[in-house]
Amino acid sequence: MIEFIRDTYTVLWADLRVLRHRITRTLATSLMTPILYLLAFGYGLGRGITFNGYSYLDFVVPGIIALTAMTNSFAGAGSKLHVDRLFYRCFDEILMAPISTSAIVLGKALVGVIRGLISSLAMFVAGAIASPKLLFSPLLPMFIFALFLSCLTFAFLGELIGLTAKSHEDMNTFSNLILLPMTFLSGTFFSLDGVPEILRIALYFLPLTHSSMCLRAAALNQPFPWFSLAALGIYCLTFFVACTLSIRRHGS
Amino acid sequence: MEAIFTKQLSKQYGQIWAVKDLNLEVRHGEIFGFLGPNGAGKTTTIRMLTTLTKPTYGRAWVEGYDVIKEPDKVRATIGVMQQHLSLDRDLTVRENMILRARLHRFSRLEAEKRINELLEYTGLSEHADRPIDTLSGGLQRRAMIACSLIHRPKLLFLDEPTVGLDAHTRRRMWDLIRRLNADGVTIFLTTHYIEEAESLCHRVGIIHQGRLIAVGEPLELRRKVGMYTVVTVKNNGNSHFMYFPDRESATKYVEGLPSDVKTIIVRESSLEDIFVELTGRSVEDS
Numbered sequence: 001m002i003e004f005i006r007d008t009y010t011v012l013w014a015d016l017r018v019l020r021h022r023i024t025r026t027l028a029t030s031l032m033t034p035i036l037y038l039l040a041f042g043y044g045l046g047r048g049i050t051f052n053g054y055s056y057l058d059f060v061v062p063g064i065i066a067l068t069a070m071t072n073s074f075a076g077a078g079s080k081l082h083v084d085r086l087f088y089r090c091f092d093e094i095l096m097a098p099i100s101t102s103a104i105v106l107g108k109a110l111v112g113v114i115r116g117l118i119s120s121l122a123m124f125v126a127g128a129i130a131s132p133k134l135l136f137s138p139l140l141p142m143f144i145f146a147l148f149l150s151c152l153t154f155a156f157l158g159e160l161i162g163l164t165a166k167s168h169e170d171m172n173t174f175s176n177l178i179l180l181p182m183t184f185l186s187g188t189f190f191s192l193d194g195v196p197e198i199l200r201i202a203l204y205f206l207p208l209t210h211s212s213m214c215l216r217a218a219a220l221n222q223p224f225p226w227f228s229l230a231a232l233g234i235y236c237l238t239f240f241v242a243c244t245l246s247i248r249r250h251g252s
Numbered sequence: 253m254e255a256i257f258t259k260q261l262s263k264q265y266g267q268i269w270a271v272k273d274l275n276l277e278v279r280h281g282e283i284f285g286f287l288g289p290n291g292a293g294k295t296t297t298i299r300m301l302t303t304l305t306k307p308t309y310g311r312a313w314v315e316g317y318d319v320i321k322e323p324d325k326v327r328a329t330i331g332v333m334q335q336h337l338s339l340d341r342d343l344t345v346r347e348n349m350i351l352r353a354r355l356h357r358f359s360r361l362e363a364e365k366r367i368n369e370l371l372e373y374t375g376l377s378e379h380a381d382r383p384i385d386t387l388s389g390g391l392q393r394r395a396m397i398a399c400s401l402i403h404r405p406k407l408l409f410l411d412e413p414t415v416g417l418d419a420h421t422r423r424r425m426w427d428l429i430r431r432l433n434a435d436g437v438t439i440f441l442t443t444h445y446i447e448e449a450e451s452l453c454h455r456v457g458i459i460h461q462g463r464l465i466a467v468g469e470p471l472e473l474r475r476k477v478g479m480y481t482v483v484t485v486k487n488n489g490n491s492h493f494m495y496f497p498d499r500e501s502a503t504k505y506v507e508g509l510p511s512d513v514k515t516i517i518v519r520e521s522s523l524e525d526i527f528v529e530l531t532g533r534s535v536e537d538s
């Protein structure tokens with residue numbers, strides 16, 4: 001167990017070193033999109049609208065935090081791994097090391113979690129200025145836990161795509177075809193209550209839907225959707241196992 | 253027990269057999285050269301022996317451990333320098349070495365000592381804190397060797413250690429490889445430079461289109477084909493190679509040549525002659 005933690009930290013350490021060199025740029029680029037969303041949807045479109053008894057701004061901020069967590073954890077774990085594996089081949093060096101596969105999988109995901117957490121915490125600060133309600137929710141611990149779980153889930157997903165993508169295009173295709181629609185449709189900007197039954201069921205299969213439901217309920221002090229938290233946990237575990245299998249299969 | 257032993261080792265990619273039925277023995281303490289043109293299957297062989305690629309069929313043992321059943325034990329005893337730069341380019345030489353040391357579970361103190369020792373050994377001390385990206389090709393290769401030596405491997409795989417290096421840098425690399433070998437490390441290296449195989453390796457294996465076509469000491473291989481080569485060039489520019497076991501028979505052949513032969517060269521056979529003779533083509537035209 002101690003060895004596992006040590007090995008995981010070693011894998012993470014190298015990526016953290018690299019992240020440290022570029023932290024400002026990373027933060028600036030990763031916050032651009034969500035801040036634009038906040039301005040455009042929160043202040044621009046949604047000013048004056050009330051929604052289920054909340055101002056639209058209060059409603060949309062947790063959704064934007066959820067999508068910040070998703071994009072940054074995904075990219076944080078996925079892009080460097082993908083480049084290291086396909087173009088620089090330095091991932092082979094990690095594979096050669098006498099450490100367990102799960103330490104590699106977790107270590108590589110944690111750098112995504114850290115990037116996701118940094119960006120979404122920065123977004124949280126921006127969001128709290130726009131909608132101070134966020135800070136006073138008694139469910140704040142659940143908010144932080146759900147945020148962490150979301151980051152981990154999307155980091156594993158990013159890692160999985162980084163491990164299996166055969167080219168740079170594969171990476172882009174996945175971002176544009178899966179992540180981008182998920183950004184807009186997963187109850188981030190609107191409530192799923194008003195959506196037609198069939199579409200709603202489909203949207204329940206997207207992990208981001210459950211992230212935004214958990215974060216929103218925690219932020220607005222609504223009844224907590226334990227089912228969504230469990231769904232997120234199942235996604236997290238599934239992606240972890242898929243990463244492990246993908247590394248084991250590497251080379252055959 | 254040999255350092256490397258393979259039995260029918262084979263790897264298929266789609267329709268191509270990258271390596272086919274390879275039977276090979278590498279002895280402890282030698283520098284073994286794996287010689288072949290581009291696409292011959294050298295890297296694929298190294299990847300299978302170093303547990304990075306699974307063979308389609310066949311078996312291999314490295315330091316007595318089965319590469320398929322005991323990959324962890326194999327990894328712990330070998331060092332590998334890949335054909336392509338495989339270090340983290342954003343990190344410095346030292347950071348890459350720290351990563352490697354930690355992956356091999358060195359304590360902080362042990363790691364520091366070993367890293368300084370290796371920086372000294374490979375002549376990298378003054379470049380230790382430069383990012384890999386900013387190093388010259390020769391220094392990058394040294395850094396790769398330094399990293400692969402961290403855990404004191406008994407057997408070192410070097411995939412084209414000198415490709416793309418200038419003549420001086422290449423010789424310094426050869427010196428380093430010889431020094432390592434003298435210090436007890438068995439070396440398996442691939443190359444498509446024939447003079448490298450000839451001047452550096454105790455034994456060479458020639459691989460062509462996935463198949464091993466000859467193995468032996470350079471001298472032994474030359475003897476097999478013929479110690480002397482006669483090159484004749486006719487007036488129409490066509491050249492022709494003939495091989496002879498000794499100088500006398502070569503001379504006798506030259507005396508009997510017709511008069512339309514423009515140029516005649518009699519020289520000792522080289523590994524290149526053997527290579528061309530065995531593969532039916534030159535290394536360069538691939």
Ligand SMILES: Nc1ncnc2c1ncn2[C@@H]1O[C@H](COP(=O)(O)OP(=O)(O)OP(=O)(O)O)[C@@H](O)[C@H]1O
Pocket residue numbers: 265266268269270288289290291292293294295296297335444
């Ligand atoms: N991952 C792969 N997928 C498909 N084909 C491959 C793969 N790796 C190697 N090959 C093919 O297998 C053959 C042997 O390749 P290999 O890289 O082992 O040659 P090599 O002797 O190392 O050549 P070089 O001198 O260019 O490095 C080539 O025809 C190559 O195209």
Ligand SMILES: [Mg+2]
Pocket residue numbers: 294295296335411
């Ligand atoms: Mg090669």
